[in-house]
Amino acid sequence: MRVLLVQPEDIAQNYIPKRPTLGIGYLAAVLEKDHEVRIFDARLRKERFENILKEFKPQLVGYTLTSLVLKQAKELMQKAKTMLPGVTNVIGGPEVTLLVEKMLSPEYVDFAVAGEGEHSFRELVSRLEKGKDYEDIKGLAYKRDGKIISNPHEYIQVLDKLPFPAWHLFSLKNYRKDPSKIKFAIMTSRGCPYHCSFCDSTKINGNYRVRSASNVVDELEFMHKRYGARSFQFMDDNFAIHRDRVAEICDEIIRRGLNITWVVGQGFLPSRGDYEIFKKMKDSGCIVVYFGIESADDEVLRNIRKPFTVEQARKAIKAAKKAGLIVKAPFISGLPGATYEKERKYIDFFRETGIDMPKMGQLIPFPGTDMYDWVKENAKLLVPIESIHTDFSQTKGALGTDLIRPAFETEDFPLKDRIKVYKEFTEESKKYILQKNFGRPLGYLLYMGSRIRLMRYLGVKMLDIYYEQF
Numbered sequence: 001m002r003v004l005l006v007q008p009e010d011i012a013q014n015y016i017p018k019r020p021t022l023g024i025g026y027l028a029a030v031l032e033k034d035h036e037v038r039i040f041d042a043r044l045r046k047e048r049f050e051n052i053l054k055e056f057k058p059q060l061v062g063y064t065l066t067s068l069v070l071k072q073a074k075e076l077m078q079k080a081k082t083m084l085p086g087v088t089n090v091i092g093g094p095e096v097t098l099l100v101e102k103m104l105s106p107e108y109v110d111f112a113v114a115g116e117g118e119h120s121f122r123e124l125v126s127r128l129e130k131g132k133d134y135e136d137i138k139g140l141a142y143k144r145d146g147k148i149i150s151n152p153h154e155y156i157q158v159l160d161k162l163p164f165p166a167w168h169l170f171s172l173k174n175y176r177k178d179p180s181k182i183k184f185a186i187m188t189s190r191g192c193p194y195h196c197s198f199c200d201s202t203k204i205n206g207n208y209r210v211r212s213a214s215n216v217v218d219e220l221e222f223m224h225k226r227y228g229a230r231s232f233q234f235m236d237d238n239f240a241i242h243r244d245r246v247a248e249i250c251d252e253i254i255r256r257g258l259n260i261t262w263v264v265g266q267g268f269l270p271s272r273g274d275y276e277i278f279k280k281m282k283d284s285g286c287i288v289v290y291f292g293i294e295s296a297d298d299e300v301l302r303n304i305r306k307p308f309t310v311e312q313a314r315k316a317i318k319a320a321k322k323a324g325l326i327v328k329a330p331f332i333s334g335l336p337g338a339t340y341e342k343e344r345k346y347i348d349f350f351r352e353t354g355i356d357m358p359k360m361g362q363l364i365p366f367p368g369t370d371m372y373d374w375v376k377e378n379a380k381l382l383v384p385i386e387s388i389h390t391d392f393s394q395t396k397g398a399l400g401t402d403l404i405r406p407a408f409e410t411e412d413f414p415l416k417d418r419i420k421v422y423k424e425f426t427e428e429s430k431k432y433i434l435q436k437n438f439g440r441p442l443g444y445l446l447y448m449g450s451r452i453r454l455m456r457y458l459g460v461k462m463l464d465i466y467y468e469q470f
Contacts, residue, residue, distance in 0.1 A: 001035045001036070001059050001060060001125055001128070001129040002035070002036045002038075002056060002057065002058045002059045002060070003031055003035050003036065003037050003038070003058060003059070003060050003061075003062065003125060004037075004038050004039075004040060004052065004053075004056060004058035004060070004061045004062070005024045005027055005028055005037065005038070005039045005040070005061075005062050005064075006039075006040045006042065006049075006061060006062065006063045006064070006073075006076060007021050007024055007039075007040070007041045007042060007043060007064055008042050008063060008064070008065070008069035008072040008073040008076060009042040009043045009045075009069065009072050010043075010066065010068035010069045010072075011068050011069075011071055011072070011391075012068050012393040017041065017043040017044055017175060018175055018176065018182065018183065019175055019182050019183055019184060019185060019233075020039075020041065020167060020170040020172070020175060020182075021041070021064065021185075022165060022185040022187060022235060023064055023093065023117075024039060024041075024064060025165025025166055025167055025169075025170070025185075026118055026162065026163075026165050026166075027062065027092075027117055027118065027121060027122075028165070028166035028169045029162075029163040029164060029165055029166040030118045030119075030121075030122045030162075030163060031121075031122055031125060032166055032169065034126065035125060035129075037166070037169055038052065038056050038058070038169070039169050039170055039171075040052050041170070041171075041174075042072060042076070044171075044174050044175070046171070046174050049076055049079060049080075050079065050083065053079070053080060053083045053084055054083070057084065058080075058084070058087060059086075059087065059088065060087065060088040060089075060090060060125060060128065061077075061080050061087055061088070061089055061090070062090045062091070062092065062121065063076065063077065063089070063090070063091050063092070063093075064092060064093040065091050065092070065093040065094070065095040065096050065103065066093055066094050066095055067094070067095055067366075067389045067390045068390065068393065070095065070390055073091075074106070074108075077089045077091075077106075077108045077109060078108050081108050088110045088111070088128065089108060089109050089110050089111075090109075090110060090111045090112070090113060090121070090124065091103055091104070091109055091111070091112050091113070092112065092113040092114070092117045092121060094200070094204045096112050096113065096114055097114045097115055097153075097203065097204045098200060098203060098204065098366065098367050098368050099367055100112050100114045100141045100148075100150050101141070101148045101150060104141050104142075104143070104148055104150075105148065110142075110143075111124060111140060111141065111142050112140070112141040112142075112150075113139055113140060113141075113153075114139045114140075114141060114150070114153045115138075115139045115153030115154070115155060115204075115206065116139075116153070116155055116156050116190070116205075116206075117139070118156060118162060119138070119156060120137055120138055120139040120140055120153065123137050124137055124140060135149070135151075136151070137151060138151055138152065138153055138154045139151060139152070139153030139154065155190070155191070155205075155206035155207060155209065156190075156209070157209055159189075159190065159209055159210065159211045159215075160211055160212055160215040164219050164222060164223075165185075167184065167223075167227065172227070179227055179228070179229075180227055180228030180229055180230060181230075181231070182227075182229065182231075183231040183232060183233050183263075184223055184227075184229050184231075184232050184233070185232075185233050185235045185265075186216070186219065186220065186232045186233065186234050186235065186262075187211075187234075187235050187236060188210065188211050188216045188234055188236050188239065188249065189208065189209060189210040189211065189236045189237075189238070189239070189241070190205050190206070190208075190209050190236075190237070191205040191206045191207050191208040191209055191237065192205065192208055192237040192238045192241075192267075193207070193208040193238075193241060194238070194305070194307050195305055195370075196294075196304055196305050196306055197303070197304045197305050197336075197369065197370040197371045197374065198294075198304055198332070198335065198363065198365070198366075198369060198370075198371040199369065200366040200367075200368060200369050201237045203368045203369070205237060208238070208241060210241075210242065210245060213245060213248035213249045213251075213252050214252060216249055216252075217249060217252040217253055217256060217258070220232060220253065220258060220260060220262075221256060221258060224258060224259075224260060229260075230259065230260050230261065231260065231261050231262070232260060232261075232262040232263075233262070233263050233265040234262060234263065234264050234265055234266075235265050235266055236264075236266060236267065237266060237267050238267040238268075238269055239264050239266070239267060239268050240264075240268050240269055240272040240273065240277070241269065241272065243272050243277060246272075246277060246280075246281070247277060247280055249284075250280045250281055250283065250284035250286075251280070251284075253284040253285060254283060254284050258285070259285075260285045261285045261286070261287050262284075262285050262286050262287070263286065263287055263288035263289075263290070264281075264286065264288065264289045264290050265288075265290055266290055266292070267290065267292045268289050268290060268291055268292075268316075269292075269307065269308065270291055270293070270308045270312045270313040270315075270316035270317070271307060271308040271312045271316070273289075273291075273316040273319060273320060274315075274316070274319050275319040275322055275323055278319055278320045278322075278323035278325055279323040279324075281323070281325065282323045282324050282325055286325060287325065287326055288325065288326045288327075288328055289320050289325045289326075289327060289328070290328045290329070290330075291313065291316060291317065291320075291327065291328070291329045292329075292330065293313050293329045293330065293331060294306060294330070294331060294332045294335065295331065295332065295335055295338065295342075295346070296310055296313070296331070296345060296346045296349035297310065297337070297338070297342045297345070298310050299337050300335050300336070300337045300338050300342065303335065303336040303337045304335055304336065304371070310349075313353075314349075314352075314353055317329070317353040317354065317355060318353060318354070321353075321354050326356045326357070327353075327354070327355050327356050327357070328355075328356065328357040328359075329350065329355045329357070329358055329359075330358075330359050330360070330361055331343075331346050331358065331359070331360045331361070331425070332360070332361055332362070332363050333360055333361070333362055333363060333406070333418060333421065333422055333425075334362060334363035334406060334408070334413065334418060335363055336371075336374055336378070337412075338412075338413055339412050339413050339417075340413065340417035340418075340420065340421050343421045343425070344421055344424065346358075346360070346425060347424070347425055347428045347429075350429070350432070351432060356433075356436070357433070358425075358429045358432070359429065360422060360425045360426065360429070362392065362393075362405065362406055362407070362422070363375075364388060364389050364392055364393075364407070365385065365388060365389065366389050367386075367389065372385070375388075375408055378410060379408035379409065379410050380408060380409050380410065381407070381408050382406065382407055382408055382409065382415070383407050385408075388407040388408075392405065392407050405419075406418045406419065406422075430447060431443070431444065431447040434446045434447050435447070
């Protein structure tokens, strides 16, 4: 069967796509042995969807849906149905897993696959090609007699059995002229054992499962040899749950003599970090560690069920810095219990601990999370709650977006204070980063110069280039 896999563009458009998407890479890998697979990444704007439909004439098109891509995904699915009336549209991804019935309801959507799609999607494609019944496929949602039937999904327990992502099916030179400079995404585990109230990871990615250290480093070595890749981004929800496994991965990289660099691009639990493990990570090529701090207030951390304290975060950051790692840490504005005074202290915290890349994002309540219910019950909504996660961006990103703004307020933290502290944090972090990298006098002059509109634009771009290299 001819299968086209599609990555729609999100409405925020706040990042330049510098690497292919990991999820589609895995789907392509499990399909390519038995089917003809093409990939369309709408973020690149390098080719037209209509041209691919005319040339390739896919029999089935699969779309990866996240909250901010729904508008374009709808347009693409309708276009596919118009140009190829017999085509089958299948959707998957985080938004589908959270809201499967809602996502499947439009007439231009034929099937939905919830949860991890490597097994379920492959099975669906195979059965459709052979004309076999598909109603018992795990994680599949379909329409029957005007009703939507949704099968429970199961998570893949033995991750080592998955093939490596099929990066060769992407047009890699569209991301970087020299594909060896792409910072390829690596997944060493899936899921998370914790239940932070704002996070949808356990709803989407399920229980915590890991790949073996040897399997992870096999992939790194394969990528290094095949594509000349020298830089990788580990995309686990929580990389360091098992400290011993982190050490094993580092030791195996060193044992094989791989000359690579890597960054922990999403979650590293502060309570699992100390100088010893950070030094081992540094010795194996790690250059950046990302701590999901979210708040520098213990009451707020308890309110959102974060499994660490401010003091543990402080010690982990300082230990990582001592080991020579660059520290990236996000803060979320608007969490339960937060006030202007508390969030203003986040600035003191990043200055005191020496965080290299502090950033602040806005709280987005995702359906299915406890935070969604908390916002409904305790906040004054500025827009309908159902539209927040599809119309608002959590972060400003590298290109900037008008979609990052508070979507609600509370009595303790009104809108004017939320806007004020966000602006103060953003300005102070810009000045801090410039002074940290160019020295206090020159950094301050660069910051002041950025107040001139053109200079500000160029300065923001310089900061974004700095952020993007990690």
